[in-house]
Amino acid sequence: MPRFDYAPAPESRAIAHIKESYGLFINGEFTPSQDGGAFKTISPASEEVLAEVAEASPADVDRAVVAARTAYERTWSVLAPKERGKYLFRIARIIQERSRELAVLESLDNGKPIRESRDVDIPLVAAHFFYHAGWADKLEYAGYGPAPRPLGVAGQVIPWNFPLLMLAWKIAPALACGNTVVLKPAETTPLTALAFAEICQQADLPPGVVNIVTGAGETGRALVTHPGIDKVAFTGSTEVGKEIARDCATQPHKKLTLELGGKAANIVFEDAPVDQAVEGIVNGIFFNQGHVCCAGSRLLVQESVYEQVLASLQRRLATLRLGDPLDKNTDVGAINSAAQLAKIRELSEIGEAEGAQRWSPPCELPVKGFWFPPTVFTGVSQAHRIAREEIFGPVLSVLTFRTPAEAVEKANNTPYGLSAGVWTDKGSRILWMASRLRAGVVWANTFNKFDPTSPFGGYKESGYGREGGRHGLEAYLDV
Amino acid sequence: MSDTATAPARLAVRKTYKLYIGGAFPRSESGRSYVVTDHKGGFLANAAMASRKDARDAVVAARKAFGGWSAATAYNRGQVLYRVAELLEGRRAQFIAEVRSAEGLGARQAEAVVEEVIDRWVWYAGWADKIAQVRGAANPVAGPFFNFSTPEPTGVVAVVAPQDSSLLGFVSVVAPAVVTGNAVVALASERAPLPAVSLSEVLATSDVPGGVINVLTGRTAEVAPWLASHMDVNALDLTGAPAGLADELAVAAAENLKRVLRPADEDWTQPPGLKRVLAYLETKTVWHPSGI
Numbered sequence: 001m002p003r004f005d006y007a008p009a010p011e012s013r014a015i016a017h018i019k020e021s022y023g024l025f026i027n028g029e030f031t032p033s034q035d036g037g038a039f040k041t042i043s044p045a046s047e048e049v050l051a052e053v054a055e056a057s058p059a060d061v062d063r064a065v066v067a068a069r070t071a072y073e074r075t076w077s078v079l080a081p082k083e084r085g086k087y088l089f090r091i092a093r094i095i096q097e098r099s100r101e102l103a104v105l106e107s108l109d110n111g112k113p114i115r116e117s118r119d120v121d122i123p124l125v126a127a128h129f130f131y132h133a134g135w136a137d138k139l140e141y142a143g144y145g146p147a148p149r150p151l152g153v154a155g156q157v158i159p160w161n162f163p164l165l166m167l168a169w170k171i172a173p174a175l176a177c178g179n180t181v182v183l184k185p186a187e188t189t190p191l192t193a194l195a196f197a198e199i200c201q202q203a204d205l206p207p208g209v210v211n212i213v214t215g216a217g218e219t220g221r222a223l224v225t226h227p228g229i230d231k232v233a234f235t236g237s238t239e240v241g242k243e244i245a246r247d248c249a250t251q252p253h254k255k256l257t258l259e260l261g262g263k264a265a266n267i268v269f270e271d272a273p274v275d276q277a278v279e280g281i282v283n284g285i286f287f288n289q290g291h292v293c294c295a296g297s298r299l300l301v302q303e304s305v306y307e308q309v310l311a312s313l314q315r316r317l318a319t320l321r322l323g324d325p326l327d328k329n330t331d332v333g334a335i336n337s338a339a340q341l342a343k344i345r346e347l348s349e350i351g352e353a354e355g356a357q358r359w360s361p362p363c364e365l366p367v368k369g370f371w372f373p374p375t376v377f378t379g380v381s382q383a384h385r386i387a388r389e390e391i392f393g394p395v396l397s398v399l400t401f402r403t404p405a406e407a408v409e410k411a412n413n414t415p416y417g418l419s420a421g422v423w424t425d426k427g428s429r430i431l432w433m434a435s436r437l438r439a440g441v442v443w444a445n446t447f448n449k450f451d452p453t454s455p456f457g458g459y460k461e462s463g464y465g466r467e468g469g470r471h472g473l474e475a476y477l478d479v
Numbered sequence: 480m481s482d483t484a485t486a487p488a489r490l491a492v493r494k495t496y497k498l499y500i501g502g503a504f505p506r507s508e509s510g511r512s513y514v515v516t517d518h519k520g521g522f523l524a525n526a527a528m529a530s531r532k533d534a535r536d537a538v539v540a541a542r543k544a545f546g547g548w549s550a551a552t553a554y555n556r557g558q559v560l561y562r563v564a565e566l567l568e569g570r571r572a573q574f575i576a577e578v579r580s581a582e583g584l585g586a587r588q589a590e591a592v593v594e595e596v597i598d599r600w601v602w603y604a605g606w607a608d609k610i611a612q613v614r615g616a617a618n619p620v621a622g623p624f625f626n627f628s629t630p631e632p633t634g635v636v637a638v639v640a641p642q643d644s645s646l647l648g649f650v651s652v653v654a655p656a657v658v659t660g661n662a663v664v665a666l667a668s669e670r671a672p673l674p675a676v677s678l679s680e681v682l683a684t685s686d687v688p689g690g691v692i693n694v695l696t697g698r699t700a701e702v703a704p705w706l707a708s709h710m711d712v713n714a715l716d717l718t719g720a721p722a723g724l725a726d727e728l729a730v731a732a733a734e735n736l737k738r739v740l741r742p743a744d745e746d747w748t749q750p751p752g753l754k755r756v757l758a759y760l761e762t763k764t765v766w767h768p769s770g771i
Binding site: 131133138427435470 | 553554557558561598601602604605606607608609612613623625753767768769770771
C-alpha cells in the first residue's frame with residue numbers, strides 16, 4: 001500500500017518560557033532549597049537539559065507543610081466557599097489561556113506527543129479545575145451530610161506520566177473541599193507543576209494554599225511521612241503505594257488514597273466491529289507510550305477472530321509515527337526516562353526468554369533520547385511475567401479466550417484492578433461483563449476515556465479511593 | 480443659576496431599549512412602546528411593549544434553540560454561563576447605575592445586588608455538570624437489568640420575572656432554567672425592565688446561543704396569558720405574576736400540563752438552593768438487560 005509521507009510539522013517550542021533554574025514554591029514564593037540541593041530535568045526525546053530544579057530536603061518539606069497549615073487555618077478554611085470556588089474558576093481560565101504553552105512544556109519535559117498534551121492532557125486539566133470550582137460551594141449537595149468538613153493539609157505525590165493532569169486530579173478536589181496542599185511532582189517532570197505555581201500567583205491565590213516541592217523519592221518520603229499532614233494522596237507504583245500504606249498504618253489520623261498500577265484486560269469478542277476495536281486496542285496501550293496505569297496491556301481476543309484482529313492490529317501499528325514529540329503528526333513519543341526504558345527492555349527480553357513471540361512494526365528509532373518501538377507479544381500465557389507485571393511501556397501481550405466466562409476469569413486473574421475494556425456489539429454482554437470484572441473503570445467499545453465528572457480508581461492492589469466525580473470528593477472531606 | 484434654559488456642552492446619546500428574540504434586538508412588531516421611569520418618576524426610556532406576536536416569535540426562537548443547547552455538553556453549558564459572569568464583572572458600573580435608577584437603591588446596596596448577580600451566574604454555572612450526579616441514580620432493580628435515571632431539560636420555559644427585583648430577581652429565575660439545557664422566554668419586570676434589557680445585550684455578546692434566552696418587555700397582564708396558553712411552552716414560572724392573574728395563568732397552563740412554578744415570597748439575596756433547577760427537569764429512566 002502506498003504511504004504518503006508527512007512533512008515535519010513541529011510545534012514551536014518558543015512558546016514555553018523555560019527558566020534556567022527553578023526554586024521550590026513555598027508560601028506563594030519561589031525559594032531555593034535550604035541546603036542548595038538541585039537536580040536537572042531533561043527532555044527524554046533529546047537528552048538535552050531543560051532546567052535545573054531545586055531539590056527539597058526534609059527541612060524544606062517541613063517549611064512547606066507549615067506554610068500550608070498556616071494558610072489552612074488563617075485563610076483557606078475560613079474563606080467563604082463561593083470565593084474558594086472563584087479562585088479555582090480563575091485557575092481553570094488561566095490554564096485555558098496558557099494551554100498551548102503548557103502543552104509544549106509538557107511534551108518537552110515528558111516526551112509525550114504534542115497531539116496528546118494539546119488535545120488530551122491540558123484540556124482535561126482545565127476541565128478538572130472548572131468542574132471542582134463548582135463544587136466548592138455545593139458540598140452539602142454531594143451526599144456527605146449537611147456540612148462536610150475539609151481534612152486540613154494534604155501531602156500529594158504524583159507520577160511523571162501525566163504530570164499536570166495528575167496535579168489537577170490532586171489539587172483541584174483538595175482545594176475545592178477546603179484543604180491546602182503540598183505537592184511533589186515527579187523528578188523527571190517538574191516543569192509544568194512549576195508553571196502551575198506561577199499560575200497560582202497570577203490567580204492571586206493566597207500564599208501557602210498550594211506549595212510545590214520538587215525532588216525525588218526522598219523528598220516524597222519526607223512529605224508523606226510528615227506528621228503535620230492530615231491526608232496523603234499518592235499516584236504511582238504499587239510497590240511505593242504499599243510502603244506508604246504501611247507508614248500510614250501507624251498514623252491513623254492521616255486519610256490515605258492510592259492510585260497505583262494496573263494490568264488491564266482489553267477484551268475483544270467475535271461480534272465486535274474489528275476496525276473500531278483495533279483503534280481502541282491501539283489507544284489502550286500505545287497512548288502516551290503505554291505510560292498509563294490503566295493501559296490495556298493485556299489483549300484478550302476471542303479465538304474465532306484472533307487471526308483477523310491480530311492482522312488488522314499489525315497493519316494499523318505499521319502506520320504509527322514515532323518520533324519528535326513536538327511534531328503534530330507524531331503518534332508515539334519518547335520513553336520518559338533511561339530508567340523506565342531499561343525496565344521496558346528488561347521485561348520485553350524476559351517475555352522472549354519465557355517463550356512469547358515478539359513483534360514490532362518497521363520503525364526507525366531516533367539516535368538520541370529514550371525510545372522503544374510499539375511491541376506486541378503473541379503466544380503469551382497467563383503465567384508469563386509480561387502478562388502479570390506492569391511494564392508501563394508500549395508493550396502489548398495478546399492472549400485468547402473461548403467463552404465470556406473464560407474472559408472474565410482471565411481478566412480478573414491479576415492482583416491489580418484498575419480498569420478493563422470490553423468490545424462487543426451486544427449491550428447485554430457489556431453489562432454482564434462489567435458486573436463481573438473486578439476493576440474500578442470498565443470501558444465498553446472505547447478505552448482510556450477520562451472526564452472530571454467520572455470517578456477513577458482501582459480495586460485490589462491498584463489502590464483505594466476515587467478521583468473525579470462526586471465520589472472523588474470523599475478523599476478530601478472528613479467523612 | 481441662569482434663568483435661561485441651556486443645553487449641555489455635550490448631549491448624552493441615549494440607548495433604545497428593545498426586545499431580545501432569537502439573538503436579535505427587534506422593536507415590538509406592534510410598533511408600541513411604553514414609558515419607563517425611575518423610582519422618582521423621572522423619564523428613563525421608552526421600552527418596547529411586546530405583543531402577542533412578539534411572545535409567539537420568542538417561543539419559536541426558544542424552541543429552535545432548545546435542540547442545540549440541550550445537546551451541548553454540560554461542561555460547555557457551564558462555561559457559557561460562567562462567561563456571562565465574566566462579562567458582567569466588566570460592566571459592574573453600568574449595572575450598578577441601572578439598578579440604582581430602576582429600583583432606587585443606594586450605591587452600596589446596588590453594588591451588593593450586582594455582585595450577587597455575578598456570583599449567581601457562577602453558582603449556576605457550577606451546577607451544569609453536577610445536577611445529573613446529584614439528581615441521577617443507578618437503580619438496583621430486582622432482576623438482570625442495568626437501570627439508571629438521568630435528568631433531562633423540560634424544554635421551553637416561559638418566565639414571568641419578578642416585578643420588584645429587576646436584575647437579581649431576573650437572573651435568579653432565568654439562570655436555573657437554562658443551566659440544565661432549557662430555553663427561556665422571560666417577561667421582564669413591567670415597571671423596571673431596563674436592567675433585564677441591558678443584560679440581554681451582555682448575553683448577545685457572550686457565548687449564550689441566540690434564542691436560548693429571550694427577553695420581552697411590556698405589560699405583564701397582556702403578554703403573560705399568551706405564554707401561559709401557548710401549546711409549545713413546557714413550563715411556566717409565575718414568580719412575577721400578580722396574585723389576581725396567577726391563578727388564571729395556571730389554569731391556562733394546565734391545558735398542555737405545563738410544569739408550573741407558583742409565586743412565593745422570595746428573598747433573592749439568600750442562597751437559591753436547587754428548587755428552581757429541579758422545577759424544569761424531567762427524569763428519564765433507561766432499562767437494559769444484562770446477560771451473555
